[in-house]
Amino acid sequence: MSDAPEEVAWQGKWITAKRRGKWEYVARARGIRAAAIVAIDADGHVLLVDQYRVPLGKRCLELPAGLIGDEAGHEDDSPFDAARRELIEETGYDCAAIEDLGEYHSSPGLVSESFTLVRATGLTRVGEGGGLADEDILVHRVPRAEIAAFVAAKRAEGLAIDVKLLLLLSGALLGD
Template identity: 45%
Template sequence: MNETHLEVLHAGRYLRLVRQGRWEFVQRVIAPQGAVQIIAVTAEHQLLLVEQHRPPVGGRVIELPAGLIDGDGGPDETPEATAIRELEEETGYRCARVRQVHRGPTSPGSSNEFNTFFVAEELERVSAGGGLDSEDITVHRVSLAEAPAWLAARQAEGLWVDPRVFMGLYWATRHPE
């Protein structure tokens, strides 16, 4: 992005609000490569999802396992390594490898963040998951066949469903290779 005419309106520890011409948007101060989203399906044809409280939306959100490419695994950690690490931390499942299936902007009208989607291959459950000590993550294993109804039921209970979950379902059901 051309930042020559970029005015910083406010800078925080992790984000900053900027203006370019008449356009205001948020930039990540950390994780310039963005975030990873992991599409992981067990041998039992269950999509792995996580649930956690998200203060910006004031409630719990059902999401794909995900994380920022911010060097938590070391300064030279690749997006692929981030995906593998985050999958295990959040869900308790280890994978043999990941395969990138998409990269694109998260919310191009308000943020410069990009997401890279990976399909996790050859899953093995190695722990209960739940994230790091600072996180409160609930792991869900949802049958691919029942996922749309399950997600609708969670929404009826008042939970939010991140729209990227539906992209995960698309890849899990239409592109299983």
């Protein structure tokens, strides 16, 4: 563990580049965190989304997710409030229940950001989804048994695959 002081190399509105000893890493500005949602409907379908991601230069297949505390009037939202709001915005589905599945770090050697993973059940279609006006989110309702084939097809189409989808693919990847 480094005893060196943390230095801010650069700070923008949303991210901060930091240095501690020999390590360089990125953090969310203002302590903003994220929530990711495993949304499963009564028929056993999982909701996935894809959207263009500037850092990747292409669309990415992902779990619905969003930032916590990034919007005016929502600075004090809990991860569960943010997850529900993002689920509705991105997919057009609301949920009856949200279960906390824990806090995770997706790339701890590069980014200090964590996300709270939740499972949303009791889904009801309440809108079109697709995100906010400046987002172009496509919604996919995929049977759980077909997740691996669906992800493989999207990868073959050239989409990036978010690391959080590994939780849905683990059985297929481990030979179960």
